[in-house]
Amino acid sequence: MDLLNDFSPGLFIMQAVILLILIILMRKFAWKPILDAVSSREEGIKDALASAEAAKKEMQNLQADNERILQEARAERDGILKDARELKTSMIAEAKAEAQAEADKVVSQAQTQIQNEKKAAMADLKKQVASLSVEIAEKVVRNELTNKNKQLELVESMLGDVVLN
Amino acid sequence: MYNLIGAGLIVIGGGIGLGQIGGKAMEAIARQPEAAGKIQTAMIIIGALLEGLAFGALILGK
Amino acid sequence: MNIFKKIRKASILFFFSLTVAFGYANSFSDTAGNVQGNPIDTNEEIRDYISHHLQDSHDFTLFTNGKTGKHVGFPLPVIIFDEGFKFFMSSKFHHGTAVAESGGSYYKIYHGKIYKTNAQGDLTLDAHEHPTNKRPLDLSITKSVLGMLLVGLIMILLFSSLAKGYKKNAVPTGLSGILEPLVLYVRDEIAAPNIGPKYRKYMGFLLTVFFFIWISNLLGLTPLGFNITGQIAVTVCLALFTFIIVQFSGNKEYWKHIFWMPGVPVPMKIILMPIEILGMLTKPFSLLIRLFANITAGHFVVMSLIALTITMKAAFGPIAATGTSLILSLFITVIELLVAFLQAFIFTMLSALFIGMAVEEHH
Numbered sequence: 001m002d003l004l005n006d007f008s009p010g011l012f013i014m015q016a017v018i019l020l021i022l023i024i025l026m027r028k029f030a031w032k033p034i035l036d037a038v039s040s041r042e043e044g045i046k047d048a049l050a051s052a053e054a055a056k057k058e059m060q061n062l063q064a065d066n067e068r069i070l071q072e073a074r075a076e077r078d079g080i081l082k083d084a085r086e087l088k089t090s091m092i093a094e095a096k097a098e099a100q101a102e103a104d105k106v107v108s109q110a111q112t113q114i115q116n117e118k119k120a121a122m123a124d125l126k127k128q129v130a131s132l133s134v135e136i137a138e139k140v141v142r143n144e145l146t147n148k149n150k151q152l153e154l155v156e157s158m159l160g161d162v163v164l165n
Numbered sequence: 166m167y168n169l170i171g172a173g174l175i176v177i178g179g180g181i182g183l184g185q186i187g188g189k190a191m192e193a194i195a196r197q198p199e200a201a202g203k204i205q206t207a208m209i210i211i212g213a214l215l216e217g218l219a220f221g222a223l224i225l226g227k
Numbered sequence: 228m229n230i231f232k233k234i235r236k237a238s239i240l241f242f243f244s245l246t247v248a249f250g251y252a253n254s255f256s257d258t259a260g261n262v263q264g265n266p267i268d269t270n271e272e273i274r275d276y277i278s279h280h281l282q283d284s285h286d287f288t289l290f291t292n293g294k295t296g297k298h299v300g301f302p303l304p305v306i307i308f309d310e311g312f313k314f315f316m317s318s319k320f321h322h323g324t325a326v327a328e329s330g331g332s333y334y335k336i337y338h339g340k341i342y343k344t345n346a347q348g349d350l351t352l353d354a355h356e357h358p359t360n361k362r363p364l365d366l367s368i369t370k371s372v373l374g375m376l377l378v379g380l381i382m383i384l385l386f387s388s389l390a391k392g393y394k395k396n397a398v399p400t401g402l403s404g405i406l407e408p409l410v411l412y413v414r415d416e417i418a419a420p421n422i423g424p425k426y427r428k429y430m431g432f433l434l435t436v437f438f439f440i441w442i443s444n445l446l447g448l449t450p451l452g453f454n455i456t457g458q459i460a461v462t463v464c465l466a467l468f469t470f471i472i473v474q475f476s477g478n479k480e481y482w483k484h485i486f487w488m489p490g491v492p493v494p495m496k497i498i499l500m501p502i503e504i505l506g507m508l509t510k511p512f513s514l515l516i517r518l519f520a521n522i523t524a525g526h527f528v529v530m531s532l533i534a535l536t537i538t539m540k541a542a543f544g545p546i547a548a549t550g551t552s553l554i555l556s557l558f559i560t561v562i563e564l565l566v567a568f569l570q571a572f573i574f575t576m577l578s579a580l581f582i583g584m585a586v587e588e589h590h
Contacts, residue, residue: 008340010365011283012460014372019464022379022439027431030386034410035430037393044397206416210580213573217513220520 171226179219186211273534280530281523282339283458284370285317289451298322303373307334307341309363317367334363341365371461374453378442382435386410413437413575421579425586429579432472436465437575440518444567447522448529448560456570457522459515466515469578473510477585510581514574521570525563532556 140154190208194201288300302318309332319327323336326348334341335348342350342360350358368376389403389410399407418426418433443455455461483489485503488496532555539548 006282006459007463008283008365008458008460010367011369011371011458012464013364014366014369015375015458015461015464016467018372018375018379019435019439019468022382023431023435025379025383026386026435029383030390031410031431031434033390033393034386034407035414035427037390037397038407038411041397206576209569209573210576213517213577214513216521217517221513221516224516224520 168226172223175219175222175226179215182215182219183212186215268537270538273531273537277527277530277534279339280452281454281457281526283454284339285320285336285341285367286322287370287373288322303368303370305341305365305367307363307365307367309343341367370453371455371458374443374446374451374455375439375461377453378439378446378455381442382438386438409438410434417572417576417579421576421583422586423583423588426579429472429476429582432468433575433579436468436578437571440465440574441568441571444522444570445564447526448563448567454522454526456518457526459519462515462519465518465574466511469514469581470511472578473581473585474507476582478588480587481585510577514577518570518574521566525559525566529556529559529563532559 137158186208190204193204197204285305286298286300286302288298290300291298302316305313305315305317305319305327307313307329311330313329313332315327315329319325319329320334320336326344326346327334328346333344333346333348335344335350336342337350337358341363342358343363344350344360350360353359385402385406389399389406392399392403413434414426414430417437418430422429440456443453443461446453447455447457485507486500488499488503491499532552535552535555536545536549539551542548543551
C-alpha cells in the first residue's frame with residue numbers, strides 16, 4: 001500500500017466537484033436558513049427575556065406607585081377625618097355657645113320682662129293704692145270736713161305722713 | 166522487518182505522548198472540574214496533532 | 228455532555244438501521260477477482276481481500292459466493308478521459324478478469340485501477356509489481372463516488388427538512404431535534420471559539436465538511452463496504468479545501484508571520500521563513516494523513532477481527548473462533564463509532580483553528 005500509487009486523480013477530481021457542489025447546495029438550502037432561523041430564534045429569546053425584565057421592572061414601579069398613592073390616600077383620609085372631627089367639636093362648641101347665649105338672652109329678657117312687669121305691677125299697685133288712698137281720704141275728708149278742727153288736724157297729719165313717706 | 170521495528174518505536178513514542186496528555190488532562194480536570202470541557206477540547210486537539218505525527222511517520226515508513 | 232448523548236443516539240440509530248437492513252454477514256463485501264471456486268481462507272487471501280476492500284472499486288458488490296464465484300451486486304458506470312470521454316459499464320471488466328474495449332482502446336483493471344492495455348490485456352510489471360502501463364484519467368462513478376453522492380443526498384435530505392421545519396415551528400421536533408444541536412455544536416464549540424467574530428463566513432464549509440466526514444465514516448461502518456474517507460484522494464481533496472480557504476482568508480499579519488516573522492533578529496527571520504512555509508504545508512498534510520490513516524486502520528482492524536473467525540477456526544474450533552471474533556469486532560466497532568465522530572470533529576476543529584490563525588487580529 002503505497003500512497004502515491006493509491007492516489008487516484010480521477011477520484012480526487014470527482015470529490016472536489018462533489019464537495020464544491022455540496023457546499024454550495026448546503027449553504028443555500030440548509031445552513032443559511034438553519035443558522036438564520038436559529039439566530040433569529042436566539043434574538044427572539046433574548047428580546048423576550050429583556051422585555052420580561054423590563055415588564056418586571058415596570059411592575060415593580062407600578063407597585064411602588066400604588067403603594068405611594070395608597071399612602072397618600074390614607075393620609076388624605078386621615079386629614080379629612082381629623083378636619084371633620086375638629087369641625088364637629090367646633091360646631092358643637094359653637095352650638096353650645098349659641099345655645100348658652102340664647103338661653104342667657106331669654107333669661108335676661110325674662111328677667112327684664114319680670115322687672116318690667118314688676119314695675120308695672122308696682123306702678124299699678126301704687127296707682128290703686130293712691131286711688132284707694134284718695135277714696136279713703138275723700139271719705140275721711142268728707143267725714144272730717146264737717147268738723148273744722150278735725151279737718152285741719154287731718155291735713156296736717158297727712159302732710160306729715162306724705163313727707164315722711 | 167525494519168519498518169515493523171520502526172512502527173513499534175512509533176507506537177511506543179506515540180503511546181507515551183498520549184499517556185502524558187491523557188494523564189495530565191485527567192489531573193487538570195480533577196483539579197478544576199468546572200473547566201473539564203475546555204481541557205477535553207484541548208486534550209483532543211493535542212492528541213490529534215500527536216496522532217497526525219505518528220500516522221505520518223507510520224505511513225512514510227511503509 | 229448532553230450533545231454527546233444525542234450524537235451517540237444518532238449514530239447508534241443510523242448504524243443499526245443500516246446494519247439490520249443489510250446484515251452482518253455482508254461485511255466481507257467486495258471481492259477481488261479471486262480464483263473462482265476457492266473460498267478465502269488463508270492469511271494471504273484475507274490480507275489481499277482486506278487491502279482490496281480498502282481500495283476503491285469500480286463495481287458495487289455486496290458479497291461473493293466463493294464456491295461458485297458468483298458476485299452479488301451491480302456494476303457502476305465507468306467514465307474514462309483518454310483521448311476523449313469514454314463511457315461503459317464496469318460489467319465489461321467481468322470483475323477484473325476481462326479486457327474492456329471502448330472507442331478502439333483496451334482497458335484492464337488491476338488491483339482496482341484501470342490501465343490501458345493491448346487487446347490481449349497484457350500488463351508489464353515493474354520491480355514493485357506495479358504495472359508500467361498508462362493510467363487514463365478515471366472519472367468513473369466508483370464505489371467511493373457513489374458513496375459520496377449518497378452522503379450528499381442524505382445530507383441534503385436531512386438538513387433541508389430541518390431548514391424547512393423552521394418555517395412551521397421555531398423549535399424543531401423529532402429527528403430535527405437531534406440534528407439542530409449538532410449544527411449548534413459545530414457553531415458554538417468548533418467555529419465560534421476558534422475563528423472568532425468572523426466565523427459566520429466559514430460556517431458553510433465547516434458544517435458541510437463536518438457532516439460529510441461524519442456520515443462518510445458512519446457509512447464506512449455499515450456492511451455496504453464503503454470506504455470513502457479511507458481514500459487518500461478524498462482526504463487530500465478535503466485538506467486542500469481547508470488549505471485554500473486558509474490561504475485566501477489570511478490577513479496581512481498572517482503572511483507577515485510566515486515570510487518575515489516580527490520581533491526576531493534578521494538572521495532568525497531568514498531561518499524561520501522556510502520553517503513557516505513548511506508549517507503552512509504540513510498543517511493540511513497532517514489533516515489528510517490523520518483522517519486517512521484512522522479510517523483505514525479502523526477498517527483494517529475490524530476486518531482482521533472478523534477474519535479471526537476463519538483464521539482461528541483450526542486452532543480453537545468454529546464456535547470459540549466465531550465468538551471471539553464477534554465480541555472483539557463488536558468492541559472495536561463501537562470504538563470506531565466514536566472514532567467516526569472524533570475524526571469529523573478533529574478535522575473540522577483543526578480547520579477552524581487554522582482559519583482562526585489566519586484571520587486573527589494581532590494587536
